[in-house]
Amino acid sequence: MDFALSENQRLWQASLAGLLNRSAPLERVRAFAEGDAAVARDVWRALAEAGASGLLIPETYGGLGLGLLEAVLTAEALGQTAAPAPFLGTSLAALALASADSQTQERWLPRLASGEATAGLAVSEAVAGARDGAGVSFTARRLRGRSLFAIDAEGADLLIVADQTGRIHLVETGAAGLSISPLTSIDRTRNLSEIIFEGVDGRPLDDDGGTALSRLRDAAWVLLAADMLGASQTLLDKAVAYAKERRQFGRVIGSFQAVKHLCAEMAASLEPCRALVWYAAYAWDRIPQESSLVAAHAKAHLSEVSRFVARTSTEVHGGIGITDLLGLHFGFKRVGLDRQLLGGPERVRDHAARLQGLVD
């Protein structure tokens, strides 16, 4: 029985932290948010050199062949720095490709692993329900319709698309009939897109009635939870640091219980989330019978805790907290997007209830 990170996992965390502090300091994150797309490419190159792009890809295809727990540590580090990088889409594509034929795997996995290609994810409608009449149909081997809130699709080479029946398709972004346009979101550190399919050639990866999509959704929920964990940790750390240096009424504000207790409440709700996210990743890798329920709770619970931490950290900072200059808002917006992506907490908890047979 050992519920802790291994030595290698800690080393991975440390090297990611160093790498991201160099390649994605606040001024670079800000530059990306203001339109400098080169930042995300630089971050991705640095991550790829460390192996993060091929984390979940088998070694035979040039990846590291590691599990979701290592991916979670990576997502957490990205959340911590609010770094722009197509990690979520590319990682989930790597997982989806596990059920592709060997020819497709040979074509894509080495390129994703090396960082040369990236992937986006267009599964929102099948996972979280359609908004504004979106949805993608698959008839006569053609995909038609629209998918909203696609993640990491901008600049991607490959898309993972879920059709209305829950089957997963691989679509190359150069395919005829496909167009990708950006959606402007509060979180400028990541890209969201609307994708239009006008008779795009589709090829289902599976015919197993949605099992592959469920596994993909669970992994996505856990990775989003990890992103929120990382972003919230930074929000808490910054609030505590500020409370130790800011003086009012002749003393540092962290000595006032009103402020100290806000910090304590953030820590008390956030610290146990680390164990929840670790367990959810471990369960995805090793305990399939528990995996879906824990993934749902990780996504939903981190959504609640990170909303509380984001607003409370901003309050501890006082007026400066809401300024653009301080940059605290990057984390605030990051968890705001994570919360809604692939289903907000109420919807995800409804799913958790269904998994346990609590809904007729």
Add this chain to the structure above:
Amino acid sequence: MDLALSPHHAAFAREVQGFLLSHRREWPGPRATRAQVLAWQARLISAGYAARTIPREYGGFGAAPDILESRLIAESFIATGAPGPLAGQGISMLVPTLLEVGTEDQKRTWIGPTLRGEIIWCQGYSEPGSGSDLASLTTRAHEDGDDFVINGQKIWTSTAHLADMMFCLVRTEPDAPKHDGISYLIFSMATPGIEVRPLRTMTGQAEFNEVFFTDVRVPKNQIVGGRGQGWRVANTTLRHERGMLGDPNAAEARLSAIMALMREETVGGQRVIDNPLMRERLMRLQGEVLTMKFNGLRLLTQSLKGESPGLAGLIVKLQGCELNHQLAALAIDALGELGVLYEDSTHLRAGGVWQHRYMFDLGLIIGGGTAQIQKNIIGERGLGLPREPRPLAG
């Protein structure tokens, strides 16, 4: 990260469960006599499933500490439904304290009978004027010949009306700074000058007492630790108490019971679980219960490795007690009007346990260090925030 049990520990868990099940006929039921209860405790100690790591010369089983074995034993009692070993403040708080700072004579005299359940203890810490600021306590003990003579009052003394003995904090050095003037005494509740008055709480029961001392004489050798060392001695036991108060296994069992309740109970012909708002509350709490459960696994691993638990440990009392209270609140709301029935009412559910918990558990949020004191501890020890400046005078 590997949650599988080693073959040694898996075999150990099977062995404990096998033992408990094979002695099912000795399990004391709710109406068991005191003799039956003590016989079961003696059986558990001799098998090594109670007082496991207490040295043999003091009446324990004498096994080397193995936190995982202890956890597996605790889980085996839950899994088999066997009545657990005796608990209470003597076993969980006084015994660890004596082991750490007691004299050889004190260990030999008190630990064995306490473990066997022959001596029941109560804790005399809080006073009417000293709650969160416990170190300001004013119950005094002055020297007179070979004795200390105690005058003053304690409050929130659970089990005082049943107890044979008390472990108590008293001020022996009135001129010393407040933390350095306290001593830790142990004495018989039959000593002349002690009066116990039951303290009825909002539950309608007297779970606590007030204890009054008038010229109570205690031999000087019944001090634990040195004179003026009582604060340090007491802090070793407070740590043990806080560990007890936020147990995530209790929360998980309560959540399961509420889930069953919501599936069984109907209102207007509709099952409670079919109300989406009630279901949402249940799922929200399930997320919290799982979080605290996994945090417990993390803490277990940390203590197995001898690492300091840090923040993950400091938050357990605050979060665990709050969670238990919210669970009780959900159970009551799921019952609706049935949830206000109490004591001997017809239509009462689960013996009124949820109503009792809803009220009693609020006391647990306050006792053992209030939620606000816990937040100070988290803020100061966990996050390194500065203490509140002390007032200049008074």
